[in-house]
Amino acid sequence: MSDLSVSRRTLLGIFGAGAAGAALAACSTGSTSGSPTTGAGASSADASAYPVTIKHALGTTTISKPPTRIATVAETDQDMLVSLGVVPILVPATSWGGNARKSTDWFDAAVKKLGKDYPQQYSAADNLPVDEIAKATPDLILATNSGLTAEEYAKLSKIAPTVAYPGDAWGTTWQQSLEMVGKAVGKEAEAATLKTQTQQLIDDAKAKYPAIQGKTATWLYLDPTSNASFSVYLPLDNRPRMLNEFGFTTPAFVDTLQTANKGKFYADVSAEKASTADADVAVFYVTAAGDVAKLKSDKLLSQIPSLKSDTYVAAADNTISLTMGVPTTLSIPVAIEKFVPDLAKAAAKVS
Numbered sequence: 001m002s003d004l005s006v007s008r009r010t011l012l013g014i015f016g017a018g019a020a021g022a023a024l025a026a027c028s029t030g031s032t033s034g035s036p037t038t039g040a041g042a043s044s045a046d047a048s049a050y051p052v053t054i055k056h057a058l059g060t061t062t063i064s065k066p067p068t069r070i071a072t073v074a075e076t077d078q079d080m081l082v083s084l085g086v087v088p089i090l091v092p093a094t095s096w097g098g099n100a101r102k103s104t105d106w107f108d109a110a111v112k113k114l115g116k117d118y119p120q121q122y123s124a125a126d127n128l129p130v131d132e133i134a135k136a137t138p139d140l141i142l143a144t145n146s147g148l149t150a151e152e153y154a155k156l157s158k159i160a161p162t163v164a165y166p167g168d169a170w171g172t173t174w175q176q177s178l179e180m181v182g183k184a185v186g187k188e189a190e191a192a193t194l195k196t197q198t199q200q201l202i203d204d205a206k207a208k209y210p211a212i213q214g215k216t217a218t219w220l221y222l223d224p225t226s227n228a229s230f231s232v233y234l235p236l237d238n239r240p241r242m243l244n245e246f247g248f249t250t251p252a253f254v255d256t257l258q259t260a261n262k263g264k265f266y267a268d269v270s271a272e273k274a275s276t277a278d279a280d281v282a283v284f285y286v287t288a289a290g291d292v293a294k295l296k297s298d299k300l301l302s303q304i305p306s307l308k309s310d311t312y313v314a315a316a317d318n319t320i321s322l323t324m325g326v327p328t329t330l331s332i333p334v335a336i337e338k339f340v341p342d343l344a345k346a347a348a349k350v351s
Contacts, residue, residue, distance in 0.1 A: 045186030
């Protein structure tokens with residue numbers, strides 16, 4: 001796999017690491033029932049909040065007045081904006097795993113609920129199209145969970161105030177993104193309310209699925225067509241982070257890999273060491289019928305403990321990548337509905 005920390009592609013391309021997530025193809029229909037109140041901040045921004053200054057990894061950005069034309073670089077940010085009742089004018093297309101509109105069902109539904117025009121899209125699958133963003137004449141650019149480089153940030157900042165990620169590129173939590181977006185658009189109070197509502201949904205899911213609590217879990221990338229190695233997603237990635245949020249703990253072997261791979265989202269492991277990937281539950285993607293059978297018949301990869309014990313979740317639905325890899329106030333309720341029950345079933349099998 002390519003180095004995810006420096007590769008310039010869309011967020012969903014990164015979260016489909018390894019042949020771009022093997023191009024998870026099926027379009028999903030994510031329900032947003034039980035989600036926090038979309039448009040809780042549908043009123044205009046608090047003008048008294050401006051000017052507002054936001055510090056981030058690439059500098060300090062001052063927004064002098066309430067923005068009215070917002071472009072996003074990070075796909076998390078468009079969800080956060082719409083949750084706050086603000087529809088951006090320009091967003092990146094969901095190049096991998098999205099619906100027919102190259103978006104997500106939950107974002108589309110939230111925009112429709114607000115009764116606003118759907119934003120324009122651009123492709124950032126290979127490179128960030130700075131000129132295309134400039135043509136949209138935004139007055140604010142949000143990239144709170146992105147891989148924005150210093151050079152790209154400098155170019156975008158000449159177009160409009162630009163807010164980058166707070167720490168590691170691609171390593172922003174949903175809570176951090178929500179807080180930064182809320183501050184940028186003058187809706188800090190509404191963002192705090194949405195955070196509380198979303199956290200309550202997570203807490204309710206933890207209470208509903210006690211089998212998960214305290215079990216260890218790992219998120220893997222397994223390729224049944226190439227068994228020389230496999231990859232383990234590390235705690236900087238939002239997928240294992242979300243496993244932890246729902247009550248799983250990080251297994252010792254992942255902690256060891258994290259120590260040896262500081263600042264990285266994943267670690268490659270020789271297939272000969274498959275037995276060391278010891279977790280109560282393993283999650284991995286499958287893209288074709290028979291993938292699991294191939295993995296379980298492989299001399300080396302079959303030694304992964306969770307494969308041997310049948311305590312795994314083989315994720316074929318791209319909704320899982322979108323909701324767990326790009327957690328937002330809109331996508332987390334879908335993850336709870338579509339994915340967490342499968343995690344609980346696997347955890348319940350653990351002796």
